[in-house]
Amino acid sequence: MNTTKRREIFTRFRQANPHPTTELEYSTPFQLLVAVILSAQATDKSVNLATRKLFPMADTPEKILRLGEIGLSPFIQRIGLYRTKTRNILATCQLLIEQHHSEVPHTRTELEKLPGVGRKTANVILNTAFGEPTIAVDTHIFRLANRTGIAPGKNVLEVEQKLLKVIPEEFRQDAHHWLILHGRYTCKARKPLCQQCLIVDLCEFKEKNLEETTPSPDL
Template sequence: MNAAKRYEIFTRFRAANPHPTTELEYNTPFELLVAVILSAQATDKSVNLATRKLFALANTPEQIIALGETGLSNLVQRIGLYRTKTKNILATCQLLIQNHHSQVPRTREELEKLPGVGRKTANVILNTAFGEATIAVDTHIFRVANRTGIAPGKNVLEVERKLMKVVPTAFRHDAHHWLILHGRYICKARKPLCSHCCINDLCEYKHKNFENTLLIPSSSANV
């Protein structure tokens, strides 16, 4: 795929959704950090249902530690892998208090030292909470990057590095959200909604499907 085609793709994404953001609900960097840790192998919807209750009771490291393992796990138990995530969140809270004055660190190195935080989670925090032009490659972005030809790669790190190289600078900050939403609602894994795709004439996927019916939330219909 050439640079002109990529530029047009992201121009269309921006026209359809000028101000994309995460679908996780949060008010502070710390709340976002907790939500992203909980979101691994879980839907944003299930995380939001849990964090609405959690953050109403505790939304600082000190308050979450005060809940204890039982109290926290009871609030997030409907989320997959909740026991491991509970332990990681509590350990992360302890490190934030001890090493960062209860604040979320703003560097990848320090973020990745926190339990339950890998490269993808660090990229989400840096991008969404702190405004850095990072791209967190999840399964949706990996699929879209490869399927469309925007940035094909054999693994998530290769795709991330390629996206950071080929996505035009003007679009780099929001590329993460556009690609996730596009993969979540349009370029689906099993049956992509090619007939409703705003970039279907630019996409290089060889097996396009124009037989699907559009069944997505109205808020994301233009993504």
């Protein structure tokens, strides 16, 4: 894909959604961190249902740590891998208190030292909470980057590095959210909604789903 096409793709994304953001609900960087840890292999909807009950009761590292495993688990037990996530969140809270004055660190290195935080989670925090032009490559972005031809790659790190290289600077801050939302709602895994896609003429996917639905005849 050439530079002109890529610029047009992100121009259209911006025109359609000038201020994209995460669908996770949060008020502070710490709340976002907890929500992103919970969102691994889970939907944003299920995480929001849990945090709407959790955060009014415990919204700081100290308060969540006081809940302990027995107190925290009931809030998140409907989320996949909740036992592991419970332990990771509590361990993260302990480290934030001991090493970061209860604040979420602003560097990838320090973020990735927190239990339950990998590169993708760190990128989400850096981008969404702290305004850095990073891109967290999840399954949606990995699929979209390869399928459309925007930034093909064999693994998530390769796709991330290519995206940061080829996306024009003016779009990098919001590219993460545009791509996730487009992959989640339009460029779906099994049956992409190509007829509804605002970049269908720019996309280089060879197997576009352009079938029209024929209305049933009146009886």
